[in-house]
Amino acid sequence: MINVGVIGCGQWGPNHIRIFSHLPNSRALMCADLNAQRLKAVRETFTSIETTADYRDILNNKDIRAVCIASPTNTHFVFAKEALEHDKHVLCEKPLALTADECGELAGLAAARKRTLMVGHVFLFNAGIMKLKEYIRSGELGCIHYAHSTRTNLGPFRYDVNALWDLAPHDISIFNYLFDGCPVNVSARGQKCLGTERDDLAFGTLEYPGNTVAHLHVSWIDPKKVRQITIVGEKKMVTWDDLDDAGPIKLYDKHVEKSGAYYLTYGEFRLLSKEGGTTIPKVELNEPLRNQDQYFIDCIERNVPPELADARKGRDVVRTLVALQQSIERRGACVEL
Ligand SMILES: NC(=O)c1ccc[n+]([C@@H]2O[C@H](COP(=O)([O-])OP(=O)(O)OC[C@H]3O[C@@H](n4cnc5c(N)ncnc54)[C@H](O)[C@@H]3O)[C@@H](O)[C@H]2O)c1
Known part of the structure; x- marks a missing residue:
């Protein structure tokens, strides 16, 4: 049984508390938040959990072996660093930190202390995303021409980071997983529609090795909640x-073929669209966050690295975010990674 302490009990932290309370081999022992109302709300639902306003109570508790960080993004690095220095295993919400150097420092610390450090890239534990990977890996789609993702809604708004840093970690972690690594270059545009200091939306283009282009649209200011990806092979x-x-x-059995004959001018082929049937495969409906948190606990118990969402993968996502942000500041200029 691994005792877990959760730092941050806002919108998201209580989901981790619920899951760590119910997994067969973990228990949510303590949680921390600066906001007394949040702690009261947690105590009303999880009656046996200890609560504190000072996250150091979690770090100093010898019964707690693992810490889950679900506080604002700008606190992730400091909390993860201190937790590792206290020899805790760490599951940190996305993004792991604000710079690639910070991610590297955390990875080095985790290795030196022989502790598990994992990032909450929850979509890597989503059965639908795993199915996309299966199609790409097996060659079913053929060579990938492009991918496009849409992640929009009206709110919820964040006050610590912009829409890019809030939402795009999901899409970048998915693309990096599907295409086995980081993009080679990116470009992006953002927009401050609501008159705050932060961009409320971003459009980003990521080029992966092999000439695969991935495009993402993230927004807090959209009429529809959408979580969709299209991949064209x-x-x-x-x-x-x-x-x-x-x-x-x-899965659409659709593609485009070139006819043998030239069309109009020499060198220009006639393009023929081929349309077969559409398959809707069975996808197991399970809770991705539960899969993720269970994987974290299993990695600790079995003393194996959390390869699916380790610190290197977290660093790749942060490097990509930094490059996209630089591009936004240069009004869409291409930024090499
Ligand atoms: N994986 C996902 O799908 C997903 C979804 C939502 C949020 N998140 C991530 O979870 C994290 C939290 O998001 P949220 O929506 O719950 O934010 P939130 O603002 O609702 O909650 C953050 C909480 O942290 C607390 N906090 C701030 N500083 C603290 C400190 N020094 N000590 C203790 N508590 C402190 C705040 O009081 C607040 O209650 C973010 O990193 C976010 O990116 C992930």
Whole structure:
């Protein structure tokens, strides 16, 4: 049984508390938040949990082996560093930190202390995203031409980071997983529609090795909640809709062929669209956050690295975010990684 302390009990932290309270091999022992109302609300739901306003009570508690960080982004680095220095295993919400150097420092510290350091890239534990990976890995889609993701809603608004840093870690972690690494260059535009200091939306283009282009649209100011990805391959195309419980994945047997004959001018082929059927594969409906938190606990117990969402993957996402942010500040200029 691994005792876990959760730092940050806002919108998201209580989900971790619920899961660590119910997993067979973990227990949520203590949680910390500066806001007394948040702690009171947690105590009303999780009656046996200890609460504190000082996160150091969690770090100094010898019964607690693992810490889950669900506080604002600008606190992640300091809390993760201190937790590792107290020899705790760490699951840190996305993004791992604000710079690639900070991520590298945390990775080095975790290695030196022989502790598990994992990032909450929860979509890597989503059955639909795993299915997309399966299609790419098996060659079912053929060579990938492009991918496009949409992650929009009206709110919730954040006051610590902009929409890019809040939402795009999900899409970048998914793209990096699907395409086995970081983009080689990116460009992006952002917009401050609501008159605050932070961009409320961003459009980003990420080029991956092999000439695969991925495009993302993240926004806090949109009429519809959308969580969708389209991937277009040379053989088949696939869509993922996280909000479609009936069948989040649709595989389209559609592609384009060149006819043997030249068209109009020499060198220009006639393009023929080929349309077969659409398959809706069975995708196991389970809670990705539960899968993620269980994986974290299992990695600690089995003393194996959390390869799916380790600090290197967290660093890759942060490097990409930094490059996208630089591009936004230069009004869409191409930034190499
Ligand atoms: N994986 C996901 O799908 C997902 C979804 C939502 C949020 N998140 C991540 O979870 C984290 C928290 O997001 P949220 O929406 O719950 O934010 P939130 O603002 O609702 O909650 C953050 C909480 O941290 C507390 N806090 C701030 N400083 C603290 C300190 N020094 N000590 C103790 N507590 C402190 C605040 O009082 C607040 O209650 C963010 O990193 C966010 O990116 C992830």
